[in-house]
Amino acid sequence: MISSAASLLRRGAARRAVQSTGAVSATSATKKASVQHSFFRSMNSASTIVEDDDSDYGFGKSVPDNKIPEEFIEEGEETIGEWTGCTRKFLAPLSVSQSGSEILNNPLFNKFTAFKSGERDRLHFRGLLPPRRVNMKIQKERVLQEIRAEPSMIRKHIILEDVHDRNETLYHRILVDHMVEMAPIIYTPTVGQACKEFAMRYRRPRGMYFCEEDRGHMAAMVYNWPEKDVHVIVVTDGSRILGLGDLGCNGMGIPIGKLSLYCAAGGIAPHRVLPVVIDVGTDNEELLNDKFYLGVQKPRLQGSKYYHLVDEFIQAVRHRWPNVLIQFEDFSSDKAQKLLNKYRDDILCFNDDIQGTGATTLAGVLGALRAKGELPTSLGDQRILIAGAGSAGIGVAQVLYQAMLEHGRSEEEAKNCFFIADENGLLGTERLDQLSPEQAMFARDTDGGLSLNEIVNKHKPTMILGMTAVGGLFSEKLIRDMGKHCERPIIFPLSNPTIKAECSAEQAFEWTDGRCIFASGSPFDPVQLKDGRTFYPTQCNNMFVFPGIGLGVTLCGAKTVTDRMLYVAAEALANYLTEDELSQGKVFPDLSTIRDVSKKVAIAVIEEAIRTGQASRLDEKALADLDAFVQKKMYDPVYVPLIEKKA
Secondary structure, three states, X not given: OHXXXXXXXXXXXXXXXXXXXXXXXXXXXXXXXXXXXXXXXXXXXXXXXXXXXOOOOOOOOEOOOOOOOHHHHOXXXXXXXXXXXXXXXXXXXXXXXXXXXXXHOOOOOXXXXXXXXXXXXXXXXXXXXXXXXXXXXXXXXXXXXXXXXXXXXXHHHHHHHHHHHHOHHHHHHHHHHOHHHHHHHHOOOHHHHHHHOOOOOOOOOOOEEXXXXXXXXXXXXXXXXXXXXXXXXXXXXXXXXXXXXXXXXXXXXXXXXXXXXXXXXXXXXXXXXXXXXXXXXXXXXXXXXXOOOOOOOOOOOOHHHHXXXXXXHHHHHHHHOOOOEEEEOOOOHXXXXXXXXXXXXXXXXXXXXXXXXXXXXXXXXXXXXXXXXXXXXXXXXXXXXXXXOXXXXXXXXXXXXXXHHHOOOOHHHHHOOEEEEEOOEEOEHHHHHHOOHHXXXXXXXXXXXXXXXXXXXHHOOOEEEXXXXXXXXXXXXXXXXXXXXXXXXXXXXXXXXXXXXXXXXXXXXXXXXXXXXXXXXXXXXXXXXXXXXXXXXXXXXXXXXXXXXXHHHXXXXXXXXXXXXHHHHHHHHXXXXXXXXXXXXOOOOOXXXXXXXXXXXXXXXXXXXXXXXXXXXXXXXXXXXXXXXXXXXXXOXXXXXXXXXXX
């Protein structure tokens, strides 16, 4: 009797559960995905008997543990009312201390006209917006229509940055969904012009500025920044902006652009990034005499005053944010390596022009070797001509050199692969007193002073890398001569912006009869030769590496950025290339895949940090499902509900 009664009670409970399915569905729609899965697992810990059931499972049959009706889990978008094009599924709300017009003027929280009626009421700005609720999809379409109707790249940039200044979520959604189209607008090649015109187009404060007048106050100044949890800082002193030289305070456009890529490509949330200019003055006469220039109109600080200022900045930001990653960007060659050498072994930092460019170029070179049908270990068999002995050129040489050692080559064997030339010709030991230690490492015992053409004809390089910012430096004769000595020469003119490229894609393919493997610092359109063959040049851009490195080291709490991390980042990027892309002559993945590329790079960096004991936040247990962990931590720009923080 007791057993029979218990059976009846169970059946009655099951029947009531079925009758209240609508209520269950409504409840489940408010649960977060992880909560949903937990709920259904607990529901299905034993098969449930359903008698009065009109579902596909049939009357009186058991519901298998692994078959949950899709309508219980999946929830589509609404089609009517203010929720049209949106979903009602659970999104964790964001508590904000602001309300009313303050929210509408804060780009981190503003949604333009996408605020629902409930938010307009509880956040006290009903009536401050037009009545129609427009979802993100329509907002995005409107911005894209405006951008695509504008022929000028700098005007496109201004339109997009206007959105950035008013609605960061929409801005980053546009970048994530349309990276191929937007990357040239927010970064190279357009960002160079944006920097040159920075003062004339200045509209809204973004980032922080530190100058000599701030000495002694920086520890307090950093608390003026409103965000408490900064993960990544990109800092420049404006001394070597792309290939444009000293732009001083106008160089702020570079950290802003880089951090946009950190957010969109690397999945770092926008409230966790900080662009910085250390304004030590400028030696640009035009800016010194420009009444509209916004920076310090004095000659650049030099010597101890310069380094003391930078050091105070480093200490101040690390005092407030001890685990922050500091990325040095566009510092002049005479300062960049010294700063990197001072801090790289003690704090979490890296120089993108030296290490980022090196890792990205290494990935491109490894991809090029694959395209030639060679193994990565054949890197030590190459003869590498690098035009440009500044921080970028030497940084690339250092990373390639380290990769050769990784592949088992001796130091002497690796050094003999390099021919590095500056404006005075091939670096030779006769100039050791004029070279930095990093340059001296690659100085050759013979042939010092040879020109590029002489190097090509005597030493027959298999690849040439350009980092000179001298537009057109690679002449037709130089490239044709190289093509005579090498069946498939690797040609990478890496200087930015486009006008500074050592040669164009069209020139490289034409002068080698389509035999070269090509990548460039700035984007070039596909090239069609007279015989009808079409080639697709790829961009050797640091954006393929630095967002993933930043994501990886900040997630695992790395102590420093090691050379080995740079190598595994380059390897992960090179391995991402598909055989189809290689067959088309591409040496970098399609830009539309950059979020996934960044995830793979981050995973490789985290694995290396854990292996070497560098990860302070993760251990070997995290390796079990690292892909899911990183994916979950990546910022996804969607509108979330806002609630007012109670005092």
